[in-house]
Structures are given as C-alpha cells and as structure tokens.
Amino acid sequence: MIPTVHVDRDHRGRRRYTLTDAGSGHVWGVCAEAEGLFREPRRDTYELFDWVPDGADVHGRVGSRVWLVPEDGPRAAWLLEDAESLGQHPGTDNLVLTGLNDYEGPPEGHRAPVRLHDGYRWLGSCREFARVLPPGQAEPPLVLRGLAPSDRLRQALATGTRRTLDLEELWLEIRDDRGEPLTDRLLRPEVRTWQPSSRGADLIDLELDGYLAPVPGYARPIWERWLVGPPETPGAWAALDTRQRGAWLDLVRERGCRLEHQDRQAGQAYELDGRHITDEPGLYLALGEAVNGPGGYFGGCPDALVDCLRGGFGYSAPATLVWRDAAPAREYLSCVLAPEGEEYDLVALVIEVLTEGGMHVTFT
Incomplete structure (x- = not known):
C-alpha cells in the first residue's frame, strides 16, 4: 500500500x-x-499459433516484461510489456496475448517459431504468431x-x-x-x-x-504519490508488486537523472536492506536508497550502475556496501534470463560491477 x-x-x-x-x-x-x-495505453494483441506451454498454463497476467525470442537465428528478441493472456482461441491450440509493444516490435510477416519468457522462466513456444489489429480509435x-x-x-x-x-x-x-x-x-x-x-x-x-x-x-497511484514529493522513509515501495515497482523505479530514475548530486568523500559505508529484493526493480530500488536515501537513484540496470559508479550520483570510490539479508535476492535473482534467453546470475553481476567500481561488498 x-x-x-x-x-x-x-x-x-x-x-x-x-x-x-x-x-x-x-x-x-x-x-x-x-x-x-x-x-x-493502446494495447496490441497477438495470436500465437500452436502454443506449447513450458509447465503451467499461461493465463491472466503474464508479466511486466515478456520477451519473444525467435528461434531462426541471430534476430534480437522483441519486448511485450505488461503482458496478459486472454487464453486459447476457441477451438484451437492458439494462445492470445495482449500487451504494450516495444517501440520497434516484431517484423511484419514473421513466420518462424518463437519462444517466450518473462525474465525469470520460460513460458512456452509457438509455431508462428500474428498481430491482430484492433479497430481504429x-x-x-x-x-x-x-x-x-x-x-x-x-x-x-x-x-x-x-x-x-x-x-x-x-x-x-x-x-x-x-x-x-x-x-x-x-x-x-x-x-x-x-x-x-x-x-x-x-x-x-x-x-x-x-x-x-x-x-x-496501475502506475497512477505511484505518480500521485511522487507528485506530492519524494518519500521521506526508505522502503515505501516494498509492498508493491513487480510492475508497480517498475513504475516506481522509472520515476526514481527519471527524477534522479535530473537532480544535481554532490559526490561524497571517498571512504563512505553504505547499508543495503535486502529483505524486499524479490525482483529486479526491487534490487535497484534498494541499492538506490542505500546510496542516496529514500527515493534515491543509483542505477536501474548494470550499464546504468556503471555510469553511477563513475561519479555524479553522490558516490566516490572507494567505499563499502554492507548488504544485510541477501537471501531473498539470491533466491529470486541468481538465475534469471537475458532478453535472448541466456541464463545468468544478476546478483553476481551486480556485485561484480560494484566491485569494479571501487565498492567493497560485504554480507551480514
């Protein structure tokens, strides 16, 4: 809440x-x-032909970020945000998905197999898919x-x-x-x-x-909270679901990149509260608050974290980060999927980036 x-x-x-x-x-x-x-926003609709799920059936809300990975070579994956499943088309094995299309989107006339994942698990695959154009509005x-x-x-x-x-x-x-x-x-x-x-x-x-x-x-309550002013206590995002945390992180990032930050002297010690890091937005929200206080920004992806460590966002190397209760992050983020589907350890990657940026990470 x-x-x-x-x-x-x-x-x-x-x-x-x-x-x-x-x-x-x-x-x-x-x-x-x-x-x-x-x-x-206007949502796009896709029909996935000959859908084969990986495990449980896909229905209702699917994920904040669903990637469509082509199986016909080196094509980049396509992103469908805030994806929902409308279930199977009556009398067929075809799955119907809606969501917010990536700015590029899949190429027209794509007729090769595609696999889907939500960044954490594979959802299934289809022989091909077609975009269902809604009536003009x-x-x-x-x-x-x-x-x-x-x-x-x-x-x-x-x-x-x-x-x-x-x-x-x-x-x-x-x-x-x-x-x-x-x-x-x-x-x-x-x-x-x-x-x-x-x-x-x-x-x-x-x-x-x-x-x-x-x-x-779903993001309106987040905006209305931030329009009043930034939070005064840490963890105001902890009770939110993943897509609302993503909306919170968007505002944290956009605000943080507009503010002027005075870099602190080297040798600072920061404390990260890891109790609520159960997804990727939670990781960066907790890290931002550890370095820059309630509502603070310190990266929203590994590349942005590298930029923050170079200065201009309140940090000077070297420093120490005390990560308290790392178990939730290790449970949820130690085996995630890149857009094209490769498995990697997000926790280990973030620790590596922090270390290379002059921040010594310890755990309690």
Missing part, C-alpha cells in the same frame, strides 16, 4: 506541468492539471486545464492559422509539489481547441492532439 501524504491544498501543484518548446526552450505555459495523461486529447499561457501562445491562438496552431515538438515538464523536477513527456501536438478556464481569470483550457505516451492505471 502506498502511504497517504497530506499537503496544503492551497499551494498544491500550482505549477506541476510546464509546456516548453523543445528547440528554443520557450515556455508556452504552466498549469496544475493535465487531463488525458493518466489513461490506459482516435486518441483522446491532452487537456491542460487552468493554463497560464505565454504572450507568444496567446498570439498564436489569436491568429488561429494552421501553421500557428502546429506547436511542432514540445516537452511537457512535470514537477512535484515542492517544485523539484520529476519527469517529462515529449509531445508533437496541434491545438485542437481552447477556451477560457473556470480555474481563474486569464487562464485557458488548452486541448492538444498528438502523440503522447500515457500513464497506465
């Missing part, structure tokens, strides 16, 4: 959202509400309510030409209620409409059409 945080509503979130030109840095406007940011607009527009935006809206209403490429910069940067979203919008806002004089409600990566429902 995510803890409830109480704040002064008179000052809460007045400037959460800033619309900024990606090229010039011009601020088009600021507001407190962004309607349409939180919604279910218009994406809802992003509505910035109570926007305080810049003079330049007011002029563009007053002109109202097709050219002036195409805002090209923008960043929707998102801050928490303390005014600290949290994350952002890239937009390529056109103005659909605008009108005076009921939120206050000289404010407008601006509707934008264009590509937006929405925040899914």
